[in-house]
Amino acid sequence: MSLISWIQNNMRMDLQDDKLTREKLEKYLLLKLKNIVKYVYEKSPFYRELYRKYGVKPDRIRDFKDFSKLPFTLPSHIADNPYRFLCVSQSDILRGFTVEDVNGMRRIFFTENELIHIVEATMFGLRVANLDRGDVVQIAVPKEAEWGIHQILEEAVRKAGGKGVVVDELEFKIQLQSLESLRPQILIGPALHIFYFSEWCEENFPSILRRLRLKSVIISHGCVFYPFTDLMREEIRNIWECEVFDHYGITEMGFTVAMECPAHEGMHLNEVDVYAEVIDPNTGEILEPGVEGELVLTSTNREGMPIVRYRTGDITRLIDRPCQCGDVATRRIENIKYRL
Amino acid sequence: MLETFISSFLASKILKSISFSCDTGLHLTSTVDLSLNIRVPFCRFQCPFCLFINYPYNEALSDLYVRAVKQELKLYSAYIKESPIKNVYFSGGTPSLILNKLSDILNCIHELFGFRGNVAIEVNPLDLNNETLSKLVNIGITQISIGVQSFNSDVLKDLGRKYGGEVALNAVKKAMDSGFDYVNIDLMFPSPNQTTNSLLQDLEIAVGLGVHGISTYPLMLLPYTEMYRQLKDRIVEIEGMEKKMYMLILDYLMNVGYNVRSIWSFTVKPGFYNGPFEYDEYLGIGPYAWGVIDNAFTVNTPLFEDYIIMVKKKIPIVTLARFEGERSMIIWLSRSLYHGKASKTEFYKRFKIDLDKRFKWLIYLMCLSGLAEWRGDSLRLTRKGLLYGSLTTKNIVIGLLMKMHKATGYYPPL
Known part of the structure; x- marks a missing residue:
């Protein structure tokens, strides 16, 4: 399973006959970018003001090079006034999420359509990480208000034909008891929690570990960056004797930005919903694939609060060589090295 | 000019x-004069001037830490069993946060190396009271370095320290009465709104208390730190203050009978105490600890999680610079x-x-x-x-x- 079917679904291509190539995907992406720039110019007070200030004419964007000349959106812009980003009426917003870090507190808003779309995207992402019909998934994330991450995951697993159980008590003993009684095939949780939980299990209950036979561990990351190193991944893999899948998502982009496939050669970008660039953090210039720099993302599929050329502060590299999984269309990013 | x-x-x-290299092969042999710099990576809070990775203290993490440190010491003991360890220095982070577990580490050093030498520790004034001081003495700590930074509450606030001048003063007073061979204090200069008068007052208090050593460190505006972000436009002004204040420190302390132990440290008991990085040869133990051995400057893996994984198999040095x-x-x-x-x-x-x-x-x-x-x-x-x-x-x-x-x-x- 790869992200190709998700992208093809969204591009409305014939799944059997039409092979998705990079060229086709780029054509699609460019169209989406042109549309989103026009859309935010018309609907979002923030972008209208920003683009007028910089003399941006949305009609004049012809290629990716033109797009890369657009001004950046900074976290501080959203912190200053998130409502100016809205392209719909506030009454159309179903859920707001809060992100807080050194760049200030930011509210990110989603419409109902967007949340449903996120569930769909999450379902495809989970299937890439070995989720099959009938699987049980232990979701070790805190329960939030309605439409929180826990619920998005639970719903995505259900849509894929599995059963997701949220175990939001992060005490190791309770997590282990739950693993023993649920016998899930997949465990999802924040990187540090999964790491220390694994260490604790190995130290105290090695025999239980062997009986559990997980198929996959999926790593989620909270909004506070913490490195997930190769050593940590290898340790978790060795302890559970299963595959470990990393994932990258930020609230500003609707969580589902990139997902690792079974080839484990980087995370495939969800190019239905985001367009990624890597820039030199000092000069703002676009960097070639393979060169380390700051990840800049554009949400190409949002109606409520699209964000264009958003500087994430996350340092990584774009990978554009074909992946062993057979997906030759989507680009990938490396594990995030650090956050500026 | x-x-x-x-x-x-x-x-x-x-x-x-x-020049750092990934080739971390060391030729470890017994040396005659070896010390240990054990870095404890826990802090209550991240100081705005500090660049090091520190972790909020919790019991479970500290257990993992102690276990990993003992594993690392064991790895070294296979190579340098014959080396008499002269000094052990617990550096920070804030080693006083794991006070109850220090004796576990010291016992391990004793068992592995037959150690009976000096033990020094860096402490936060917030951790010093009669009970903790007597614990430190009882487990064999002989030298103590207190991260006072200043006795002036306004300066402490500027530096993001979570205690006032009174707390710092009492901590040093109590430490002086606790029977350590050597009491050192750290002062920092210049803080953003510090005056030469307040610095002079800090020095007078320290001298009045009779501390054996005073380390005066210039504020380093390190990229990526909070303080750098706040003060990067005032670097020239701060450097000007730094020169003036350094001369004040030097002249004052020399006048009242202190000797130069190093460019940044002054002492009334020369030869009694060394800072954590001042020994000729020392092993760096712990996450992001560094050492000097076999003509090389060694650096351990910085991330706590990587550290506890690595020590299960090998010495956790990830880079070194050969001299x-x-x-x-x-x-x-x-x-x-x-x-x-x-x-x-x-x-x-x-x-x-x-x-x-x-x-x-x-x-x-x-x-x-x-x-x-x-x-x-x-x-x-x-x-x-x-x-x-x-x-x-x-x-x-x-x-x-x-x-x-x-x-x-x-x-x-x-």
Whole structure:
């Protein structure tokens, strides 16, 4: 399973006959970018003001090079006034999420359509990480208000034909008891929690570990960056004797930005919903694939609060060589090295 | 002008001599004089000037830490079993946060190396009360270095410290009455709104309390830190204050009978105490600990999680810089001058070449500009030399930290 079917679904291509190539995907992406720039110019007070200030004419964007000349959106812009980003009426917003870090507190808003779309995207992402019909998934994330991450995951697993159980008590003993009684095939949780939980299990209950036979561990990351190193991944893999899948998502982009496939050669970008660039953090210039720099993302599929050329502060590299999984269309990013 | 040139030249020459490599193979053999620098990576809060990765203390993490440290010590003991460990230094982070677990580590060092030497520890004033002080003495800590930074509450607030001047004062008073062989305090200068008067008051209080050692560290505006972000536009102004304040510290402490232990440290008990990085050879133990051994500067993996995984299999050094040939000479000279003097005889013993021949031009220029002078066998820094030595050392430390971060692949998240 790869992200190709998700992208093809969204591009409305014939799944059997039409092979998705990079060229086709780029054509699609460019169209989406042109549309989103026009859309935010018309609907979002923030972008209208920003683009007028910089003399941006949305009609004049012809290629990716033109797009890369657009001004950046900074976290501080959203912190200053998130409502100016809205392209719909506030009454159309179903859920707001809060992100807080050194760049200030930011509210990110989603419409109902967007949340449903996120569930769909999450379902495809989970299937890439070995989720099959009938699987049980232990979701070790805190329960939030309605439409929180826990619920998005639970719903995505259900849509894929599995059963997701949220175990939001992060005490190791309770997590282990739950693993023993649920016998899930997949465990999802924040990187540090999964790491220390694994260490604790190995130290105290090695025999239980062997009986559990997980198929996959999926790593989620909270909004506070913490490195997930190769050593940590290898340790978790060795302890559970299963595959470990990393994932990258930020609230500003609707969580589902990139997902690792079974080839484990980087995370495939969800190019239905985001367009990624890597820039030199000092000069703002676009960097070639393979060169380390700051990840800049554009949400190409949002109606409520699209964000264009958003500087994430996350340092990584774009990978554009074909992946062993057979997906030759989507680009990938490396594990995030650090956050500026 | 000439002194600024020499300072920049020396800093750049030394930094160029330190080249980190991923080839971490060491030839570990027993040495005659070995110390341990055990870095404890826990803190209550991240100080805005600090660049190191520290973790909020919790019981479970500290258990994992102690277990991993013991594993690392065991790994080393296979190579250097015969080496008598002379000193153990618990550096921070805030080692006083794991007070109840220190004896576990010390017992392990005793079992593995038969250790019976000096044990020094860095402590936060917030951790010092009658009970903790007597615990420290009972587990065999003989030397204590208190991270006071200032006795002035406004200055402490500027530095992001979570205690007032009164707490710092009481902590030092109690430590002085607790029977340690050596009590050292750290002071920092200049903080953003510190005056020469408040610095002088800090020094007077410290001297009045009779502390054995006073370390005065210049504020280092390190990239990626909160303080750097706040003050990056005031660097020139702060450096101006720093020069003025350094001379004040030097003159005051020399006048009241303190001796130069290093460019940044003054003592009334010379030879009793060394800072964590001042031993000739020492092993760095713990996450992001560094050491000097086998003519190399070694750095452990910075991330706590990677550290506890690595020590299960191997010594967790992830990068090192070798000091060989020419490099080792300039490094030796800089380390010696950090302590105020470089001995000709020592240099010859080590490198079989005359110090004044090897560094003929550098020494000539240092003497010409009044930075150093020959006194008998030793090249000694003058008052002016100590000032420029402080500025040079600060630039070297900042450059070295940046190199270390790059070499370990770690950039602190902010």
